[in-house]
Amino acid sequence: MEYFGTIRAPREILFGFGQRRALGAIARRLGRRALVVTDTRLAADADFRAMIADLESAGIVVRIEAGTLPDVPVESAVAAAAAARPFDPDLVIAVGGGSCLDMAKCVALLLSHGGKPQDYYGELKVPGPVLPLIAIPTTAGTGSEVTPVAVLSDAERSLKVGISSPYLIPDIAICDPDLTLTCPPGLTAIAGADALTHAIEAFTAARRPVTDGLTQERVFIGKNAISDQFALRAIALLWEGLEAACAVSTDLTARAQVMQGATFAGLAFGVAGTGAAHAIQYPVGALTHTAHGQGVACLMPWVMDWNRPVIGRELGQIATAIGLASGDDVIPAVSALFRRIGIPPTLSDLGLAQNRLAWVAEQACSIERLIQNNARPIARADMLRLLSSAFTGNRSLMATA
Incomplete structure (x- = not known):
């Protein structure tokens, strides 16, 4: 049936140069305590620090998780979620490449539903909505800012594994090509x-x-x-x-x-x-x-x-x-x-x-x-x-x- 189709997507996608500067206003609609997931290199970047300042000037309390590793080892996501739990975020913001976005999805999932990533491997294992999620890619490749997938590395399986659920699609994707210039x-x-x-x-x-x-x-x-x-x-x-x-x-x-x-x-x-x-x-x-x-x-x-x-x-x-x-x-x-x-x-x-x-x-x-x-x-x-x-x-x- 060639006229059959569906799409699953964030409820809002912002695309264009400079759109990262809308982050504070957007985040304020979703929460007041934001866990920002990134990596060590980006945490020191001027554009990243400007986004954090924007969040704080919008009245949002911020905790930065800068421990994202390439390919997201399972244990790193577990550790990040455990470290963030006392902060009690009501919003997760991902800034970075595909690994940062996947890390944020997994942390949002664990903070919302508990357990360990292995509980959710495969399709449709996530039982319900996760914390509101804003995805801001700094590379142009994985498309994770709009997908229902988080990919992790599981040393026990010696292969990458995926958690796939429509609940993992970010609420908002901010795609600013300025962030890819470096x-x-x-x-x-x-x-x-x-x-x-x-x-x-x-x-x-x-x-x-x-x-x-x-x-x-x-x-x-x-x-x-x-x-x-x-x-x-x-x-x-x-x-x-x-x-x-x-x-x-x-x-x-x-x-x-x-x-x-x-x-x-x-x-x-x-x-x-x-x-x-x-x-x-x-x-x-x-x-x-x-x-x-x-x-x-x-x-x-x-x-x-x-x-x-x-x-x-x-x-x-x-x-x-x-x-x-x-x-x-x-x-x-x-x-x-x-x-x-x-x-x-x-x-x-x-x-x-x-x-x-x-x-x-x-x-x-x-x-x-x-x-x-x-x-x-x-x-x-x-x-x-x-x-x-x-x-x-x-x-x-x-x-x-």
């Missing part, structure tokens, strides 16, 4: 490539049979008419702005395009979900310790190649959106863009050992919520062929699949 080229590239991968996977996700209960039974419902609009627009924005933002950090137009593209991609995949590139990156990332955005972007052209027999229509629509002659040009063009901004083109270049391909295939296939959302089914033998292609750079290895 983001270095390498991080801009990795974050933007992550966003482009989100948009492509959402746009080419499996389309599920529509039932009356689909939107209530799943967080990620697959490709649909509404998420497609955000995904395709995100692809166009990122295509136009990403390389320029990496090349000239002060290019205001490019920075705005990339940040808006990342937010739109978040709106798209926050309901449609992602697919095999993300499933494979979880075990690949655990082995190589490479950035998430770098891994999914490395994998995206290979997964698109696997999906090609069933996504011809979508490739044609992408081609139109980004000004290519035909859908046949899309995958080579995406590969070339990623190469130009420094994304490794193969799993070998990413640092994966060839003798771990079978383990990666097994682990990736076990992440059923992502594999089932992929446009084309992938059995374990197929997955191994896909991985072999992505490792060697030889697309012909998928021809026998």
